[in-house]
Amino acid sequence: MPTDTLPNPGTNPEKNPDRSTGELIRLEQVTKQFGSNTVLDHLDFSVDAGKHVTLIGPSGSGKTTILRLLMTLLKPDEGTITVDGQQLFPASDKQVREVRKKIGMVFQQFNLFPNMTVLRNITEAPVTVLGMSKDEAVERAKGLLDMVGLADKCDAHPAQLSGGQQQRVAIARALAMRPQVLLLDEVTSALDPELVAGVLDVLRDIARSTDITMLCVTHEMNFARDISDQVLMFDSGRIIESGSPEKIFSDPELDRTREFLSAVL
Numbered sequence: 001m002p003t004d005t006l007p008n009p010g011t012n013p014e015k016n017p018d019r020s021t022g023e024l025i026r027l028e029q030v031t032k033q034f035g036s037n038t039v040l041d042h043l044d045f046s047v048d049a050g051k052h053v054t055l056i057g058p059s060g061s062g063k064t065t066i067l068r069l070l071m072t073l074l075k076p077d078e079g080t081i082t083v084d085g086q087q088l089f090p091a092s093d094k095q096v097r098e099v100r101k102k103i104g105m106v107f108q109q110f111n112l113f114p115n116m117t118v119l120r121n122i123t124e125a126p127v128t129v130l131g132m133s134k135d136e137a138v139e140r141a142k143g144l145l146d147m148v149g150l151a152d153k154c155d156a157h158p159a160q161l162s163g164g165q166q167q168r169v170a171i172a173r174a175l176a177m178r179p180q181v182l183l184l185d186e187v188t189s190a191l192d193p194e195l196v197a198g199v200l201d202v203l204r205d206i207a208r209s210t211d212i213t214m215l216c217v218t219h220e221m222n223f224a225r226d227i228s229d230q231v232l233m234f235d236s237g238r239i240i241e242s243g244s245p246e247k248i249f250s251d252p253e254l255d256r257t258r259e260f261l262s263a264v265l
């Protein structure tokens with residue numbers, strides 16, 4: 001898939017002097033409870049700009065909760081969340097709207113707008129939220145569709161696409177907002193097995209050819225091994241172990257990590 005047509009959702013840092021370096025995401029002492037269930041307990045972690053960090057861990061350990069906090073779909077009970085030096089929590093509504101523009105997310109369920117064409121799904125937010133001109137949004141959307149291998153599907157509606165194609169549209173839609181951070185939550189889990197590889201290839205391509213920071217929850221351990229700079233092992237809302245993919249997947253310190261990996265690998 002040609003990446004040189006990518007209309008600059010990232011490219012590389014030399015071409016993108018405005019992009020931040022250093023710490024891009026920071027969670028400090030973040031606590032999140034649902035009723036009496038403390039899902040995250042004074043969690044600290046940070047992600048450097050341009051890095052690809054994967055969260056792994058058992059079901060219910062809090063991985064999605066972290067992404068939802070960053071998307072401001074949930075609010076923490078305590079702590080602070082900072083993105084690119086600007087506070088996302090606590091923050092005024094105005095500041096939240098500004099900071100949110102830096103973050104894109106792709107969900108397990110693609111959540112495309114069913115009544116809009118593929119092209120419109122991608123151009124809608126850049127025009128209405130970023131104030132991009134329609135012509136520019138269309139041009140960028142076409143470039144992104146080309147990048148995800150769907151240049152011929154501009155006029156299709158989501159229901160006319162396979163799950164894998166819909167997910168690739170959802171990825172293009174997220175990139176159309178030029179996010180600095182892309183959050184990915186088990187984006188291939190709802191797909192038929194034969195469609196998974198195509199979506200992972202697109203994500204590998206993005207990881208390789210852009211400087212977008214990626215925070216990724218996945219059960220696709222080979223993919224995680226390929227793209228990650230760092231892997232964080234979660235258990236009960238805590239990071240119990242972190243390291244390079246080689247370290248975590250081949251020689252983890254903790255029995256708990258070993259146990260989890262032997263169950264999913």
Ligand SMILES: Nc1ncnc2c1ncn2[C@@H]1O[C@H](COP(=O)(O)OP(=O)(O)OP(=O)(O)O)[C@@H](O)[C@H]1O
Nearest residue numbers: 034035037039057058059060061062063064065066
């Ligand atoms: N909206 C909610 N209301 C109540 N409890 C919730 C809500 N969202 C999540 N939880 C609880 O928070 C905990 C963490 O959930 P979360 O979805 O973050 O886990 P996860 O690590 O993403 O799991 P999975 O691998 O199954 O997706 C679970 O105990 C879950 O039941």
Ligand SMILES: [Mg+2]
Nearest residue numbers: 063064065185
């Ligand atoms: Mg989850």
